Amino acid sequence: MPETLAAPSRRAVLAGFAGLSALTLAGCQTGRNPRIAQAGAVAPRRVIDPYYLQMYAAMPEEKYPVPAVDLSKLDPVYFRQVVPYRTTERPGTLVVDTPNRFLYLVMENGEALRYGVGIGRAGFSWGGRARIAYKRAWPRWTPxxxxxxxxxxxxxxxxxxxxxxxxxxxxxxxxxxxxxxDTLYRIHGTLETWSIGRAVSSGCVRLLNQDVIDLANRVPNDTPITVIQGPSEAPAA
Structure with a gap:
C-alpha cells in the first residue's frame, strides 16, 4: 500500500481540474410548463458554469485529440468535485461506490475527490479490495x-x-x-457521456476521458482500491 498522500487544499484541487482537463458531465433536467409545451415553445437552455465548461473542454494536445464533453447530457451530480466523505480508508485510496455510481479518491480532513462513473451490468460485477497495478495512456484493448x-x-x-x-x-x-x-477489470475512459451514472459495461468502471486523465495523473501504481457492491457497505458521504 502506498504512503498516505498529502491532501491538497480544496482550492488547489479545484484549480487542478481545469489544468488537467479531467472529465465529468453537467446536465440538469428542467421541467416544462404543459401550457408552454402545448404551444410548441422550447424550454430555455440550461446555463452551464464556465468553470465546468473549461474542465471538460476539448484536449487537442492528446495523442488522439479528445473532444469537449456535451455537458447538457449528464446530471451535474456526476461532475468531478470535492465533497465531504467519511470513511476509514486511508487518504490516497480509491473507493468505487457501485450502487451510487461514484468513484472517490480519498483525501484528508474528511473529504474526497468524487467522479461520476458507469459500472458493470448485473452479472458482470466485481467487488472487494485490490490495487491499481499499473496505468496505460491510450492502451490497446484485448477482449x-x-x-x-x-x-x-x-x-x-x-x-x-x-x-x-x-x-x-x-x-x-x-x-x-x-x-x-489480473482481475481483468479496468478503470478506463469513454466518449459515451450517456453511460455515466448507469450500469452498462462488462464489469469495468468507466469515466469520461477528461476525468480518467485527471485521475491517472493523481494516483501512482499500487494505489489501493475498494469496490463496494452493496448499499450497506458504502461509507457515508
Whole structure:
C-alpha cells in the first residue's frame, strides 16, 4: 500500500481540474410548463458554469485529440468535485461506490475527490479490495475469450484493438489486480457521456476521458482500491 498522500487544499484541487482537463458531465433536467409545451415553445437552455465548461473542454494536445464533453447530457451530480466523505480508508485510496455510481479518491480532513462513473451490468460485477497495478495512456484493448464467445464479431480483436477514440478503454486505463492476479477489470475512459451514472459495461468502471486523465495523473501504481457492491457497505458521504 502506498504512503498516505498529502491532501491538497480544496482550492488547489479545484484549480487542478481545469489544468488537467479531467472529465465529468453537467446536465440538469428542467421541467416544462404543459401550457408552454402545448404551444410548441422550447424550454430555455440550461446555463452551464464556465468553470465546468473549461474542465471538460476539448484536449487537442492528446495523442488522439479528445473532444469537449456535451455537458447538457449528464446530471451535474456526476461532475468531478470535492465533497465531504467519511470513511476509514486511508487518504490516497480509491473507493468505487457501485450502487451510487461514484468513484472517490480519498483525501484528508474528511473529504474526497468524487467522479461520476458507469459500472458493470448485473452479472458482470466485481467487488472487494485490490490495487491499481499499473496505468496505460491510450492502451490497446484485448477482449477476454469469454467475451469473444458471447460476441463473435469481436474475433478480429483477439490480438488487440489499436488505441484511439473508438477503443473501448479510451484515453487511459488503470489495471486492477487482486494480489498478483489480473482481475481483468479496468478503470478506463469513454466518449459515451450517456453511460455515466448507469450500469452498462462488462464489469469495468468507466469515466469520461477528461476525468480518467485527471485521475491517472493523481494516483501512482499500487494505489489501493475498494469496490463496494452493496448499499450497506458504502461509507457515508
Amino acid at each position: 477476454p475469450s469469454e467475451m469473444i464467445e458471447r460476441q463473435p464479431e469481436l474475433e478480429k480483436y483477439r490480438n488487440g484493438m489499436e488505441p484511439g477514440l473508438e477503443n473501448p478503454l479510451g484515453a487511459r486505463a488503470l489495471y486492477i489486480f487482486e494480489g498478483g492476479r
